[in-house]
Amino acid sequence: MADERVVKLAHILVNHSLRVQPGEKILISGSTSAIPLIKEAYRAVLKAGGHPHTNVEVPGLLGTFLREGSEEQLSYAGWQELLFYHMDGYINILSEENTKDLTNVESWRTTARSKARRPALEHLMADKAKWVLTKYPTQGYAQDAEMSLEELEDFIFGATNVDYAEIERSMLAAAARFDAASKVRIVGSNGTDVTVDIEGRKGIVAAGRHNVPDGEFYYTPNFRKTEGTIFFEWPTTYKGREISGIRLTFREGKVVEASAQKGEAFLFEALDADEGARYLGELGIGANFGIDRPTKDILFDEKIGGSIHLALGQAYEKGGPDGNVSVIHWDIVKGLKDGGEMYLDGELVQKDGKWVF
Known part of the structure; x- marks a missing residue:
């Protein structure tokens, strides 16, 4: 049976x-x-x-x-x-x-x-x-x-096996705030302070159409305008290899400094895959609060409520015009529940992984 x-x-x-x-x-x-x-x-x-x-x-x-x-x-x-x-x-x-x-x-x-x-x-x-x-x-x-x-x-x-209609309703309310903004600033642990430009973009609400499990909304950023540094504490697995402790610094959209505590050589191999590999193809906001812990599995980790993820490489066409082009699309997740903050055009909208509006 x-x-x-x-x-x-x-x-x-x-x-x-x-x-x-x-x-x-x-x-x-x-x-x-x-x-x-x-x-x-x-x-x-x-x-x-x-x-x-x-x-x-x-x-x-x-x-x-x-x-x-x-x-x-x-x-x-x-x-x-x-x-x-x-x-x-x-x-x-x-x-x-x-x-x-x-x-x-x-x-x-x-x-x-x-x-x-x-x-x-x-x-x-x-x-x-x-x-x-x-x-x-x-x-x-x-x-x-x-x-x-x-x-x-x-x-x-x-x-x-969740109620995707309910998850979708909660995400639509949050995405409306982002749609009206131009700059998303993410502040967090280990020196994280990075700003991603989404001006003119409309968020794609993902509620079980392409990924199951699901629960995120995401943007194709203006990839030439990313500025700042982000550190990813959670390990990630990409093409069968585990990389952890990734730190990326962006200037005019491009990764100009990079390091990893584990798997650094493979990180640089991915960044050098082509010109687009050092630019962002996606900014994603995790909104499934039923997933409460990372498991080194991007299909689940990127949906965790109170997290964000940045994808190096290829952009999704429907997320906005003039998206980045690359042979890679690598999502890397950062949790914001422990002291993290998110701002939209200077206004605090999330603290410690919880919405404040």
Whole structure:
């Protein structure tokens, strides 16, 4: 008998996130570790009248591809384009068993793959097809979060299976304040004092359409105008590698100084991926107060109520005109519950992670 939590999550993905309509072609992608959710999502698409197609991945094959593929093979994305450009909706289920599998892959190999996938990624980021990303609990994720598998299941399903309509109402009120402002100043621990320009931008309220769990609103900043320094206490994992203690200093939008207490070499590899990698593509405000702790998982951490995140690299087209362009999009999260403050055009709007309006 299926776990009712999995059934509910599949219902959210198909009927709330994608709002699948009769006749739509829906791709469901995940590894063999996520078969229970893949099955329930497949069943839910059928009930909605859609045409489901699955892309079930074997754990470890991506690592084999990246380590052993030639430059020509790494630069080929034909299979992905064949699927992405002919579907109406995409359910991507993250379900890694070994989250460190790519740790020692040479950076040029991952960069080559990212460049090859960029057209398909831009296709999705421009909302030319519906898409949603979620996560299924695995032993690998449990180890990263320092939880048992059962604890992680409770954490994930508790975060995903929520009332997104209520979360959306609360975020709309906060986003209205930001929409009317030009400059967002973030002040916090370890010398953080950074200002991001969002003049002329309108916030995108994310309430379970593209990410599940969800609960953030975000902006495509005027990326040439970021000024100041920010320190990220929470560790982050990017392309299978853990980086922590990141400090970034911006001048005229560009990262001109950078350091990390762990993984600094990889930080610089990411910053040097291309010209756009040193500029911001996103300012995000976490607003899901049901997620109360970081787990080194960006899908959850960036939604934490009382946090902000900055994304280096590619901007989302719908977030505003003249957005940054890059082969990377790397979200890095900072908590503001311990002495943090946020100002809109000089007016205090959040203190210690709580709204003050």
